[in-house]
């Protein structure tokens with residue numbers, strides 16, 4: 001959510017900043033901007049909308065200078081406009097900011113009373129006005145930035161650039177991620193190491209509360225107590241194939257297609273080549289757990305919803321599920337025998353991170369299932385379990401969802417074995433089933449052309465209903481979420497059996513109803529609900545396997561999935577849920593990778 005870049009370069013900084021911002025555009029695309037210092041003069045260019053608009057601006061009105069900061073915005077305070085675009089500038093300082101300054105109203109009032117002239121509606125502008133005031137009082141840039149940071153409340157990442165200072169960027173991290181890249185006679189800054197790919201692989205992550213003074217040759221990091229401190233430098237290898245579309249039309253298409261390979265590799269990471277047992281970090285112990293709490297947002301929440309069935313069935317563990325933004329506002333009862341599992345692709349989702357901090361010290365074990373192993377959620381949990389999906393850039397989560405499901409299934413099976421709920425033979429045969437996931441996911445991906453045809457009609461719809469029972473109920477939610485976010489068609493998910501308690505009133509010949517129902521123990525019941533829809537002229541698309549489709553009889557539309565073991569059905573059925581959304585969006589011509597109003601990595605609450 002909002003991307004920040006800073007570069008102290010040997011060459012012109014703007015093209016490098018623009019390039020780095022391109023890799024961060026998934027974080028927001030309401031506006032973008034760059035500021036540089038050239039011959040001692042601070043100057044900036046800003047444009048509304050996607051980065052391409054800023055590129056165009058720079059073609060006509062270049063921005064020279066070898067030091068600069070850049071920003072791609074997801075609007076919070078103030079709509080998308082040039083005035084609200086970052087970098088914000090007041091007097092001799094410019095700032096880019098990710099996050100929210102919670103006390104900005106009070107600061108703005110007192111600064112206005114002292115004569116400051118605000119030109120935007122943003123919370124960010126209070127930062128530059130404050131710093132500018134401190135500079136006017138005679139403080140040095142470092143003193144002014146430090147004094148400013150002391151007055152700010154909220155969660156943020158910031159970078160400051162100063163008039164007259166061509167070898168200085170000051171940055172700070174409180175709540176939002178920030179990393180420093182070390183080059184040869186150059187220094188870089190980014191909200192995400194992805195931004196710096198191609199420039200350096202030597203990265204230092206700032207810790208919570210840190211601030212830093214960067215020059216081309218030096219980095220000085222200070223902790224929240226202003227004590228100079230050392231933070232480790234690590235090598236993060238990101239090759240271009242990981243962060244480009246690799247010949248696909250969209251990142252989402254690439255990421256869906258990657259699933260078989262990713263799931264296979266991730267399985268090997270946890271079970272070794274022979275997949276005979278699930279290896280977990282030393283100390284992670286399911287035998288002393290009386291209750292699991294699972295907390296996440298969006299797609300990651302639906303992965304938890306599926307996993308609840310697995311943990312209860314295979315491990316006999318009671319599971320309590322929560323949407324992260326609700327969790328800590330309901331006084332959850334916590335205890336030392338509880339294990340809390342937080343699931344997040346980015347590992348930076350503010351609500352999930354806040355929920356994690358809420359339970360730390362209150363529950364016995366804090367586990368995270370994350371895609372970014374260097375993320376805040378990973379670092380702040382006792383046990384971080386990576387899903388090994390690689391960078392996910394399409395805003396709609398796809399490969400991270402199936403990889404989350406796979407890791408959660410592995411955890412549930414291991415918990416079942418450790419708790420004596422599964423015999424060694426059952427454990428081994430369930431692991432075998434999981435090993436077959438990549439092949440079945442590849443078969444599901446092969447249905448693409450059929451899905452493309454089916455979605456021609458779907459793309460005309462105003463509303464769509466998804467139905468499922470058991471593990472297919474969260475899958476129905478995931479299908480509806482994907483469709484909403486990238487095609488902008490209103491979609492709802494219902495537990496199939498719940499339909500008759502109200503939503504059945506919506507059914508008419510204009511409402512497509514997608515029923516997700518492999519031939520399992522709940523099949524007959526789901527099909528009865530489907531019949532109730534068809535009796536009212538609902539336009540059904542049944543997604544099932546060969547047996548299911550044969551048993552269901554005549555349905556208006558059908559999509560055949562491979563026949564799969566019950567355990568892995570949710571992972572395999574995620575594929576048509578994703579592809580239905582993708583192809584519907586293509587028919588409608590919407591922006592698949594950067595849907596309106598959204599951003600990846602939601603670092604505000």
Ligand code: F6R
Pocket residue numbers: 297298299300301343344345346347348349352395396397398481482485601602
């Ligand atoms: C949907 C989607 C979001 C995320 C949610 C949580 O396609 O991507 O619903 O799943 O914002 O994000 P993470 O997993 O990064 O915590």
